[in-house]
Structures are given as C-alpha cells and as structure tokens.
Amino acid sequence: MSKRPLILVTNDDGITAPGIRTLISVMKEIGDVVVVAPDSPQSAMGHAITINSTLHVEKVVIDNGSQIEYSCSGTPADCVKLAVREVLDRKPDLCVSGINHGSNSSINVIYSGTMSAALEAGIESIPAIGFSLLDYNWGANFEHCKSFVKTITSNVLEHGLPDGVVLNVNLPNVEKKDIKGIKVCRQARANWEEEFDKRTNPMGREYYWLTGKFVNMDNGEDTDEWALEHNYVSIVPVQFDLTAHHAIQQLNSWDFGA
Amino acid sequence: MSKRPLILVTNDDGITAPGIRTLISVMKEIGDVVVVAPDSPQSAMGHAITINSTLHVEKVVIDNGSQIEYSCSGTPADCVKLAVREVLDRKPDLCVSGINHGSNSSINVIYSGTMSAALEAGIESIPAIGFSLLDYNWGANFEHCKSFVKTITSNVLEHGLPDGVVLNVNLPNVEKKDIKGIKVCRQARANWEEEFDKRTNPMGREYYWLTGKFVNMDNGEDTDEWALEHNYVSIVPVQFDLTAHHAIQQLNSWDFGA
Numbered sequence: 001m002s003k004r005p006l007i008l009v010t011n012d013d014g015i016t017a018p019g020i021r022t023l024i025s026v027m028k029e030i031g032d033v034v035v036v037a038p039d040s041p042q043s044a045m046g047h048a049i050t051i052n053s054t055l056h057v058e059k060v061v062i063d064n065g066s067q068i069e070y071s072c073s074g075t076p077a078d079c080v081k082l083a084v085r086e087v088l089d090r091k092p093d094l095c096v097s098g099i100n101h102g103s104n105s106s107i108n109v110i111y112s113g114t115m116s117a118a119l120e121a122g123i124e125s126i127p128a129i130g131f132s133l134l135d136y137n138w139g140a141n142f143e144h145c146k147s148f149v150k151t152i153t154s155n156v157l158e159h160g161l162p163d164g165v166v167l168n169v170n171l172p173n174v175e176k177k178d179i180k181g182i183k184v185c186r187q188a189r190a191n192w193e194e195e196f197d198k199r200t201n202p203m204g205r206e207y208y209w210l211t212g213k214f215v216n217m218d219n220g221e222d223t224d225e226w227a228l229e230h231n232y233v234s235i236v237p238v239q240f241d242l243t244a245h246h247a248i249q250q251l252n253s254w255d256f257g258a
Numbered sequence: 259m260s261k262r263p264l265i266l267v268t269n270d271d272g273i274t275a276p277g278i279r280t281l282i283s284v285m286k287e288i289g290d291v292v293v294v295a296p297d298s299p300q301s302a303m304g305h306a307i308t309i310n311s312t313l314h315v316e317k318v319v320i321d322n323g324s325q326i327e328y329s330c331s332g333t334p335a336d337c338v339k340l341a342v343r344e345v346l347d348r349k350p351d352l353c354v355s356g357i358n359h360g361s362n363s364s365i366n367v368i369y370s371g372t373m374s375a376a377l378e379a380g381i382e383s384i385p386a387i388g389f390s391l392l393d394y395n396w397g398a399n400f401e402h403c404k405s406f407v408k409t410i411t412s413n414v415l416e417h418g419l420p421d422g423v424v425l426n427v428n429l430p431n432v433e434k435k436d437i438k439g440i441k442v443c444r445q446a447r448a449n450w451e452e453e454f455d456k457r458t459n460p461m462g463r464e465y466y467w468l469t470g471k472f473v474n475m476d477n478g479e480d481t482d483e484w485a486l487e488h489n490y491v492s493i494v495p496v497q498f499d500l501t502a503h504h505a506i507q508q509l510n511s512w513d514f515g516a
Contacts, residue, residue: 046335047304047368054465055454077304077369081452081468107381109500110305111335123365123449155512164447165502182514186501189422191381194339196313207312210339237505242367243444244423247495251425254413256440 005031005093005157008083008121012042012076012100012113015069016062019099022142023131024067026149027096030157033067034092036083042075043102047116049081050074057082076117084124094157095121098131098169099149101140105132105170105224106188106216109238115168119240122166127156129166134228135173144176148233152182161237168236172228183232188223190216263289263351263415266341266379270300270334270358270371273327274320277357280400281389282325284407285354288415291325292350294341296334301360305374306333315340334375342382352415353379356389356427357407359398363390363428363482364446364474367496373426377498380424385414387424392486393431402434406491410440419495426494430486441490446481448474 007027011020015037027033036057056073070087072079080095097117104112114130121128131149133140152169161167168187172179194212201207216225224234265285269278273295285291294315314331328345330337338353355375362370372388379386389407391398410427419425426445430437450470458464474483482492 041310043309045304046306046374048306049304049369049468051301051468052299054457054467056463056465078468082454082466085452086454086456086466107498110377110498111307116304119368151515155514159512162502162505162508165505168500184506184509186503186506187499189499194343196340196344198344199312205314207314208340208344209312210307210309210336235509236500237502237509238500239502239505240365240368240500241445241447242426242494242496242498242500244420244495244497245444247420247423247497248442248444250420251442251493251495254417256409256413 006090007031007033008088008092008095009033009035010037010076010079010097010117012038012045012117014038014041015071017101018138018140019101019133019142021063022145023096023099023149026146028065028067029150030153034088035067035069036072036079036087038076038079039071039073042113045075045113046111047077047119048075049077055082057087076113077120080117080120092126095126095128096131096153099142099145100132101138102136103132103134103170104130104168105228105234106190109168109187115238118166123240127161129153129156129169131169133171133173145171148182152235164239164241165237168238170224170228170234172231174231178231179233180231183227183234185224185227185234185236186222187236188216188225189218190214190225264348265289265291266346266350266353267291267293268295268334268337268355268375270296270303272296272299273329275359276396276398277359277391277400279321280403281354281357281407284404286323286325287408288411292346293325293327294330294337294345296337297329297331300333300371303333303371303374304369305335305377307335308332313340315345334371335378338375338378350384353384353386354389354411357400357403358390359396360394361390361392361428362388362426363486363492364448367426367445373496376424381498385419387411387414387427389427391429391431403429406440410493422497422499423495426496428482428486428492430489432489436489437491438489441485441492443482443485443492443494444480445494446474446483447476448472448483
C-alpha cells in the first residue's frame with residue numbers, strides 16, 4: 001500500500017499487558033497505530049457492552065513511540081465502538097485485538113473478549129483479527145509471535161476479508177523454530193467440563209469458584225485444536241451471522257398450529 | 259411424553275422480572291421447573307462468565323407454585339453452568355431463557371445475555387430456546403406470548419433440535435389477534451449506529467453514555483426483522499460453531515510464506 005494504513009489496536013487483558021505491547025510494536029512497522037484498550041483486565045467478558053453505566057476514555061502514554069493511546073473503562077466491544085465513533089477521525093483500515101494471554105481456540109471464541117473486539121470491528125465492516133498465545137501467564141514470551149502476526153496482518157491488508165468474516169488466530173506456545181507453519185482451520189467441537197470449587201466464607205456462607213477441564217471431542221485434522229497440538233499457528237475465519245442455515249428446512253417441517 | 263420433562267429456566271433481566279415470571283408459568287404447564295437466574299439485571303452481558311470473582315447461589319421463593327428457584331450472583335452463562343453442575347440432580351431435558359424485555363433479533367443475538375444462556379445450554383447438549391418480546395419496558399404485557407411460547411417449546415420437546423443448534427425466538431409487541439403466525443427465519447444483517455452522549459461530571463471530567471440507532475441493511479423477506487415487522491413470531495436457529503466455512507478456501511489461497 002502506498003499510504004500507511006490506520007490500525008486500531010485493542011485487547012481484553014488491559015492496555016498495559018505484555019501481549020498488547022507486543023502487538024503495538026509489530027503494528028507500528030506496518031501502519032499508523034491508535035490504541036483504545038481497557039484500563040483493566042476484561043477476560044471472559046464475551047460480547048458484553050456497557051449500557052447501564054458510564055464510560056471514561058483517557059489519553060495515556062504507556063511506552064515510547066509514535067502510537068497514540070487511550071485507556072477506556074469499558075469492555076473490549078465498548079473500546080471498538082468508542083474508537084470508531086469518538087476517538088478516530090476516520091474509519092480504520094484494520095482492527096487487531098490481542099495478543100491475548102491464553103487460548104481463544106475452538107469454543108473459547110464465544111467467551112473471548114479479544115474476539116468480541118474483533119467481531120465488533122467486523123460488524124462495523126472493518127477488517128479485523130484477534131490474536132492469542134497459548135500461554136496464560138502475564139510474563140509469557142511473545143517474541144516468536146511477531147513474524148506470524150506480521151505475515152497474517154499483511155495478508156489481510158493486501159487481500160481484505162470476505163464480508164462478515166473476521167479472523168481468530170491462535171499461536172502455539174513453543175519456540176519459533178518448532179512452529180511448522182500457518183494453517184486455516186475450522187473451530188473444533190469442544191467444551192469445558194466445569195467444576196465448581198465450593199467453599200465457605202468466614203461468615204459461614206457458601207460460595208463457588210468456577211474451574212474446569214477443557215474437553216476436545218473433535219479429532220478432525222482440519223480443526224484449530226489439531227493444528228495447535230501439532231505446532232501450527234491456527235487461523236479460523238469467524239462469522240457473526242449465527243444462523244444455522246442448514247437447520248431452517250427441518251424447522252419448517254414442524255407443526256406450529258394456528 | 260409420558261414422563262414430565264425437567265426444565266431449567268433462566269434469563270438476563272433478573273429472577274424477579276415479569277418476563278421470567280411469565281415463562282415460568284408457561285413451563286409449569288409442561289414440566290417440572292427449576293429456576294436458576296441472576297439476582298440482578300445482566301442485560302448486554304454477551305457471553306460473559308465469571309472467572310475472577312466468586313459466585314453465590316441462594317434458594318429463594320419469589321411467588322407461589324411448584325417451581326424450585328435459585329438466585330445467582332453471576333451472569334446468565336454462569337447460571338446455566340452452575341445449574342447443570344451443582345444445582346440439578348440430572349441433566350435437564352430443556353433450557354429456556356427469557357422472556358427478555360426487549361428484542362434479541364438480528365445482530366442483537368451476539369450482545370444478548372438471554373441468548374448466551376441458551377447457547378451455554380446448547381454447548382452442554384441441552385435443547386435450548388431464548389425468548390424475547392419487542393418491548394423494553396419492565397411493565398411490558400407478556401400475556402399474548404404465552405400460547406406461542408408453549409407451542410414452540412412443545413415442538414422442541416417433541417422433535418429435539420439438531421446438534422449444535424439453539425433457537426432464538428422473538429415476539430412482536432402487538433395484540434394476540436394481530437399476530438399472523440410463526441416464521442422460521444435467518445438473522446438479518448443489521449447493526450447499531452452508536453452515538454455516544456458526551457457529558458461532563460461535577461468534577462469536570464468527561465464521560466460517555468452509549469446510545470444508538472438500530473439500522474437494518476437487509477430487506478430479505480426470509481429475515482427475522484422482516485417477520486417481526488410483519489407481525490410474525492420469528493424463530494432463528496442459532497449455532498455456536500462460528501466458523502465461516504465458506505471463507506476457508508479463499509484464505510487457503512493466501513501466501514503465508516515460510
């Protein structure tokens with residue numbers, strides 16, 4: 001591209017998280033960067049938006065560089081809405097979200113704040129990508145992610161994305177030399193088998209912590225889980241038309257009476 | 259069915275909302291009802307789950323009847339997870355969510371706490387339906403919803419639902435005699451054009467309220483928006499495999515280099 005693209009960067013771990021700092025550093029090589037990200041961690045917020053309380057946006061400087069940054073009191077989806085309507089002078093050419101500290105593969109996409117930001121951008125017809133590293137630690141090493149993030153981003157800027165589609169990219173937590181490549185995948189059929197850790201507080205009242213075990217029920221070699229297990233970077237094209245088109249005909253055979 | 263089905267009821271407006279009270283009254287005609295619903299409104303929570311704080315569940319009595327009820331400090335998705343793992347003795351035969359005070363048609367499905375509960379049940383392989391009335395008022399009249407809710411629920415219990423599919427049902431806010439019937443639809447392509455109402459607080463700090471205008475860009479007569487505008491009850495089969503399968507081939511033509 002002759003003109004530098006305008007890139008909106010956000011995440012769900014909060015504006016100071018190492019993952020978004022890495023993403024910003026890569027995006028600065030590609031375009032002009034504006035960051036609008038949550039002022040505190042918003043993981044597992046799904047596609048929440050803030051309608052019953054107020055939102056604050058504040059210009060901040062986190063580290064050196066040409067990027068312009070704003071921290072926002074809202075959810076990742078709020079950040080994208082605010083960026084598009086209030087912060088940016090024009091529609092961005094791209095929105096990237098992440099790099100998330102932890103997987104957003106398979107069913108995790110629907111709980112993911114990282115992906116909800118990307119979906120929100122997609123709804124606004126902005127090409128969008130969510131990036132996640134399979135390491136939940138705050139001190140995770142993102143170095144090996146950089147070249148893959150750059151390659152995928154450059155492809156999206158060059159080719160665009162199909163209407164109504166955003167990308168869910170997950171990166172395995174292995175050394176760069178062990179990554180076998182990039183694979184376009186479908187979302188594996190998997191879920192969480194929750195276990196609630198039941199405790200009693202000092203006042204004698206019971207409460208729960210949500211914990212759980214990830215269960216992959218899908219051995220398909222075309223899935224993101226397969227790719228990640230085999231040290232590929234996975235790309236799943238994700239859509240926000242949730243219609244199960246294949247089910248419409250069957251439902252039309254039902255008797256809904258008068 | 260010879261045995262009465264076990265029905266889990268939840269919502270996102272909170273356990274005392276008139277919409278869920280109506281839904282409970284209809285479900286009691288069909289089966290044995292257990293309610294696990296948020297103790298306060300959780301609208302626009304998307305598919306949020308509570309991983310960074312504790313959850314409380316309390317047995318409560320809201321009104322008379324055979325139903326057993328629990329109020330929960332979490333999100334709608336939390337309620338379903340807790341119900342399935344901790345509250346219920348066996349997997350329910352059905353999960354219904356709502357009746358939401360306000361539309362969850364078209365793109366609203368992805369912001370909807372009501373539908374996130376239904377999706378969570380679907381992920382657990384429990385047949386699930388979210389119901390919403392196109393009236394945001396707390397004092398909305400739900401009487402005309404009852405027979406449609408019963409008809410659709412009975413069909414789901416009789417036929418089951420395809421694997422990976424839950425139903426998103428929206429009901430127009432008109433008198434019963436004016437409702438033309440029930441229509442199986444696809445999700446309309448629509449979005450919100452947000453407008454942020456910018457204000458200054460007494461300390462001189464700026465803040466925003468999120469407001470917006472709903473824009474339907476999709477005139478298809480097979481959409482939920484069309485059905486609702488023409489006084490039909492809309493049913494959209496919704497899936498939680500978000501893969502845009504049609505985009506995979508195109509992405510595979512990209513050059514991801516080494």
